[in-house]
Amino acid sequence: MTQPITEENLQKTVEQVVQSMKVTDIHTHLYAPVFGDILLWGFDELVTYHYLKAETMRWVDISYDQYWQMSKVEQADLIWQTLFVENTPYSEACRGVLTTLQRLGLDVKSRDVQTYREYFESKKLEDYVRQVFDLAGLKCAVMTNDPFNPQERTVWLDKIKQAKAEVDPRFRAALRLDVLLCSWEQSWDLLRQWGFDVTHDLNERTIEEVQRFLREWIRIMDPVYMAVSLPFDFQLPEESARAQLIESCILPVSRETNVPFALMVGVKRQLNPGLKDAGDGVGKMDISSIDYLCSQYPHNKFLVTLLARENQHELAVLARKFRNLLPFGCWWFLNNPSLIEEITSMRLELLGNSVILQHSDARVLDQLIYKWDHSRKIIAQILTRKYRDVMATGWVLTEAEIRRDVEKLMGGNLWSFLERKL
Numbered sequence: 001m002t003q004p005i006t007e008e009n010l011q012k013t014v015e016q017v018v019q020s021m022k023v024t025d026i027h028t029h030l031y032a033p034v035f036g037d038i039l040l041w042g043f044d045e046l047v048t049y050h051y052l053k054a055e056t057m058r059w060v061d062i063s064y065d066q067y068w069q070m071s072k073v074e075q076a077d078l079i080w081q082t083l084f085v086e087n088t089p090y091s092e093a094c095r096g097v098l099t100t101l102q103r104l105g106l107d108v109k110s111r112d113v114q115t116y117r118e119y120f121e122s123k124k125l126e127d128y129v130r131q132v133f134d135l136a137g138l139k140c141a142v143m144t145n146d147p148f149n150p151q152e153r154t155v156w157l158d159k160i161k162q163a164k165a166e167v168d169p170r171f172r173a174a175l176r177l178d179v180l181l182c183s184w185e186q187s188w189d190l191l192r193q194w195g196f197d198v199t200h201d202l203n204e205r206t207i208e209e210v211q212r213f214l215r216e217w218i219r220i221m222d223p224v225y226m227a228v229s230l231p232f233d234f235q236l237p238e239e240s241a242r243a244q245l246i247e248s249c250i251l252p253v254s255r256e257t258n259v260p261f262a263l264m265v266g267v268k269r270q271l272n273p274g275l276k277d278a279g280d281g282v283g284k285m286d287i288s289s290i291d292y293l294c295s296q297y298p299h300n301k302f303l304v305t306l307l308a309r310e311n312q313h314e315l316a317v318l319a320r321k322f323r324n325l326l327p328f329g330c331w332w333f334l335n336n337p338s339l340i341e342e343i344t345s346m347r348l349e350l351l352g353n354s355v356i357l358q359h360s361d362a363r364v365l366d367q368l369i370y371k372w373d374h375s376r377k378i379i380a381q382i383l384t385r386k387y388r389d390v391m392a393t394g395w396v397l398t399e400a401e402i403r404r405d406v407e408k409l410m411g412g413n414l415w416s417f418l419e420r421k422l
């Protein structure tokens with residue numbers, strides 16, 4: 001273990017370390033089994049992933065409405081026929097389905113959808129979660145928890161809070177605040193119905209009460225962070241309810257409770273509403289809003305991922321300036337091999353080890369398998385190149401040092417960021 005790494009064993013060692021590292025997946029849309037059927041899994045869910053719906057709708061000659069009227073199984077059959085039978089499935093989302101089936105031990109060349117369905121039907125969810133976590137090499141997955149979602153709320157308030165039950169420790173919460181921040185027109189009234197003394201006008205009392213709402217949900221969920229997905233035209237400072245809620249409510253509570261604020265910026269919401277959950281696009285954001293947050297709130301911690309490729313370099317440069325900013329992952333449309341390669345290389349060159357390289361964004365449990373499989377391969381290749389360059393100077397490395405680096409890059413930095421005093 002402390003033997004120096006040689007030119008000959010470098011690649012193999014890095015691959016082994018990256019392959020075997022148990023990761024913290026900092027952003028997913030998965031749920032612990034206690035949440036019931038909002039945890040998606042199985043063949044039909046895999047194949048009807050919204051990334052694949054968008055790809056299918058480029059080919060088929062049916063209206064969006066006709067598509068949405070189909071049952072889940074019919075949708076899956078159409079997607080399979082269109083993308084896997086009539087075309088070669090090499091888009092990243094298609095290949096992901098194949099990697100998943102293969103790693104589960106299914107015969108991909110049979111193209112036998114019936115057998116695939118039967119395989120999942122024979123599974124018990126509890127065992128299957130364990131199997132997927134093992135195959136994906138996960139220590140824990142951070143969920144996306146919306147206190148405004150009625151189904152989720154009920155589980156938190158009835159099952160977890162009342163029974164004083166622990167959420168499955170493999171799943172950690174993230175308090176997602178899109179509804180509070182981006183739909184104040186509706187959310188203030190819901191808060192009022194839930195007993196918070198708020199008005200539409202963001203006066204002093206309302207601000208105190210929104211803070212109380214946040215503290216209460218932090219107590220209930222014990223989240224790793226509070227998060228919001230923001231549109232590409234997000235600006236701060238600005239005269240809007242959203243900006244005021246961030247500065248007057250989120251940031252003070254985030255600082256006081258040491259629950260960082262995660263900003264995911266760059267969506268063009270519902271660019272094509274006919275596609276529903278597959279209808280969002282991407283736009284370049286003005287990074288000066290993140291400058292503003294990091295410099296004006298030096299005692300707050302920010303986790304940031306941006307959706308536009310064009311924003312990636314300036315985000316890495318900004319992180320060099322502010323230790324309260326931790327960039328993470330290659331998000332959504334960036335979670336493709338060519339872009340992971342580019343963004344990850346650049347981040348390592350500008351930030352060394354002080355970044356979280358990847359998250360899965362899995363919406364379907366089984367996707368953990370392929371998302372981490374594909375990312376690990378690219379991360380190992382890039383790190384091998386980086387270590388080779390360092391070794392070319394005469395620098396000597398050990399396996400323990402490689403393990404230390406990879407642990408930080410694949411989630412460890414999240415936990416040290418949470419504990420760090422600023």
Ligand code: RAT
Binds near residue numbers: 144229264332363
């Ligand atoms: O990647 C996705 O599945 C997107 O639809 C979004 O959920 C995005 O990741 C988000 O968290 O808003």
Ligand code: ZN
Binds near residue numbers: 361
């Ligand atoms: Zn997401």
